[in-house]
Amino acid sequence: MKITMQRKILLDELKKLKSHPTADEFFVILRKKLPKVSLGSVYRNLEALSSTGMIRKLECAGSQKRFDGDTSDHYHMRCNACGKVCDYFGNGVSRIGEVLKKVCEEESFIGCNLEFFGTCINCKQ
Amino acid sequence: MKITMQRKILLDELKKLKSHPTADEFFVILRKKLPKVSLGSVYRNLEALSSTGMIRKLECAGSQKRFDGDTSDHYHMRCNACGKVCDYFGNGVSRIGEVLKKVCEEESFIGCNLEFFGTCINCKQ
């Protein structure tokens, strides 16, 4: 994979975000730094980078895929009210990880996707 | 919600299936019993029935949503090779359920989606 200017900046910008943008949301953000970038390239590069593990692709619930520059061990919660995706880094992460890992071993699954849903802090008020 | 002929037959046919069809796959199947049904109504009714909990909507990985007439406690594994979705009723179900339930309580999440991926029995050969 060639390291092009677009990819460098794209990766950089995604890593900066705490949000988990969809391709088209990210396209708008990225245009501020790369005014000529096309939506097609955004799709291609998000796909390419996630396939190498440099970013994470979130494929759960809802129509649009979302992308996460944070590849550390954590899960996500989607807010039923506003649609936002929040990180979950809590205590449960390791407990969940253990059980899922064990089931994957037992059944020789490769891995899994897990996403919570609920109401985010902003929407609870 | 009115109990129409379409809904009765649609629910009936979905419950019969062990597969987890997409809306368009199910449309083809349903046409054998309801030759005049439209794809739009299939979408509307699968959505309506899943929102009442009478069927399950699987929203994880991959582009198309899938539907499951079996609402009992189980998880799913998507085969990376053939794309099929298989049921997982194994021992891990209760273990997973416990951990996820606990995390949901701790964090006041409403629920979660979990999907495994791997290689199905047919494709392993």
Added chain:
DNA sequence: ATCGCTGCAAATCTTTTGCAGTAAG
């Protein structure tokens, strides 16, 4: 009789792809 449901077709939304030019190795 009312109002939600239906089939149909068109519209919308998301993602992918063909192509000719450009830039990284």
Added chain:
DNA sequence: CTTACTGCAAAAGATTTGCAGCGAT
């Protein structure tokens, strides 16, 4: 120099929606 990557635009794929007529209550 070669080959992958890019922007653009068009295509493809999935789902939703407007509408006029129909059917369940």
